[in-house]
Amino acid sequence: MEANRTPRLRRTLARTLVALVVLETGWLSYPTLRARLLALEETPARRGQRLAAELGCFSCHGPGGGGGTKNPGSEEGTVPAFTERTQMMYVKTTDDLREYVLDGAPRRKREDPDYRAKVEKAALHMPSYRRFVTARQVDDLVAFLRAASGQLLPDEARAARGGEIAGDLGCFACHGPLGTGGVGNPGSLKGYVPGFWGADFDDLVRGDDELRTWIAKGELARVAEHPIGGRFFRRQAIKMPAYEHFVPEADVDALAAYVRWIRGGSWRPLIH
DSSP: OOOHHHHHHHHHHHHHHHHHHHHHHHHHHOOHHHHTTTTTOHHHHHHHHHHHHHHHEEEEEOOOGGOOOOOOOOSSSSSOOOTTGGGTTOOOHHHHHHHHHSSOOOOHHOOOOOHHHHHHHHSOOOOOOOOTHHHHHHHHHHHHHHTTTTTOOSSSSSHHHHHHHHHHHHHHHHHHHGGSOOOOTSSSSSSSSOOOOSSSHHHHHOOOHHHHHHHHHHHHOOHHTTTTTHHHHHHHHHHOGGGGGGGGGHHHHHHHHHHHHHTTTTGGGOOO
16 A cells, blocks of 8 residues: 555646656746736826837937937036936926926926027927827826935935935846836746735745845745745746855945835835
C-alpha cells in the first residue's frame, strides 16, 4: 500500500510542477493579458502623463518633461521643463496651468504686449490644446504637471528632506511622478515598476521596517524567497537599487518618511 502511494505522490508533484511552469510561461508570454488582469492603479496624474505623451508634450518639453529642447530666439534658449520646480518661474496657480494647456499661456500673459513680443521672437511656441482635450483631460494634465513639478513637499522636515533626496536619486524616473506608478518592467510579476500607493504598495510593504529594507537592500526576503514570486523577482529587467551603498542611514529614514507621506495622500488636494 505504502509502495503504491509513493509513485502516485511523485506523479502528483511532477504534474504540479509542470502546471506551475506552464502557468509561469503563459504569464510571461502574454503581457497584454497580464496587463489587463493586473492593471496599474489608475490615477489622474498617471492618466495625465500618458496623455502628455500622446499630445506630443515631451517632444518639446523633453523626456518626461525634463526640458533641454533648444528654442532659438527665446530668452532662456530652451523650452522650460515641467520638473525640478521650474514651474515656479512660470506658474502661480493651477488655473495658470489650465490656461497654459488650453490657450498656450494665462490670460494675464497673453494680454501683456511685452510677453507677446518675447513669444514671437522664439522659434517654438506653446500650442493651444482647447480644441483637442476634454475638461477631464485638462484636470489629468494639471494633476500630472503638479506631481512632476517638485513643488509638492511635506511640511514635516524629515519627509521633505526625503522628497529632495528622491528627486536627486531619480526615483521618479522608474516609480512615476510623485510615485504614481512606473515604467514597464519586462519579466516582473505585473509587468511594471510599482508605485508608492494602492494595492501594489500594500502587497509589497507591510510596515515601516519592510519599507526601509526595500530602500536600503533593494529586496525583501519575503518576496525574493517566495517559491513563485521569487522567480519573477529575480528575472525582472529593472531591479530596485540597494541605496544603503550610496546614502547614509538617516537618508534612508528620510526617504521612508517621504514615501509614507505620499502613501498617506494628504497631498491630493494640492494637485487640483
